[in-house]
Amino acid sequence: MPSNFPMKLPDTAPMPHAALAPPEESSTMIEVENLDFYYGQARALHEINISIPANKVTAFIGPSGCGKSTLLRCFNRMNDLVDIARIGKGRVRIHGIDIYDPDVDVISLRRQVGMVFQKSNPFPKSIYENITYGLEIQGISDRKRLDEVVEKSLRGAALWDEVKDRLHTSGLGLSGGQQQRLCIARAIAVEPSIILMDEPCSALDPIATSKVEELIQQLKGKYTIVIVTHNMQQAGRCSDNTAFFYLGKLIEFAKTEKIFTNPSQRQTEDYITGRFG
């Protein structure tokens, strides 16, 4: 077991046990095994088994309170920040490494597993500084290198053309959709392997939403993306695989097309056809 979470994850991972995975997927990035999760006495996740493939978009869907965000936050240990939160049993492995092992460096982990939230949260700093912040914390101060990362990250987040002439103005001066893309640029600046997105478009208008969705399409292949969404159309448009959760349980995980056209479980069908939720 490494004393630090590795800075760069390899591209593929073995599957040491049979977890619920969509067929024909060979490489696993995130593997959850028999995970129970509690807030105080209340069990929020029940025996979750899922293998999330590398370099694909995986959508988490399900009615409010079913545990989607809780599971997402287990992947970069954001739940550590909640006093009453705890794992009851089970494992979360990222590229085969148990990320709850006491030897894992949580800061390194969060650098590898970036997160974009429901409400965009740029720092009250310039566009440029929003991107360079994470690098400066790593001790990178070379101006030329920082300039390169800023341009590359903003291009990667499909924002460069809109902001290249105002890099030193406040990130808070951007529109809501631009701010969300700035947050995505900030996430990719530190070169994560995984990007977690918790309802990233719920505060955006349809045009800004479609830009972020296009961006998600462009980013996949390079990053493993897990997106929580309440928007069925968005899950259908953006994701390769979809996991449906209900009352803290993973009901079904399959190719998105199958979930939306021919789900195996009655509860999945009832949810996607709008019978509940």
Ligand SMILES: Nc1ncnc2c1ncn2[C@@H]1O[C@H](COP(=O)(O)OP(=O)(O)OP(=O)(O)O)[C@@H](O)[C@H]1O
């Ligand atoms: N910080 C917390 N303290 C106590 N209980 C919590 C906390 N966060 C979530 N829960 C509870 O855990 C359960 C799962 O919540 P979670 O936010 O993961 O669901 P969700 O599917 O993401 O919901 P939504 O779609 O409404 O965001 C819910 O019963 C919720 O009330």
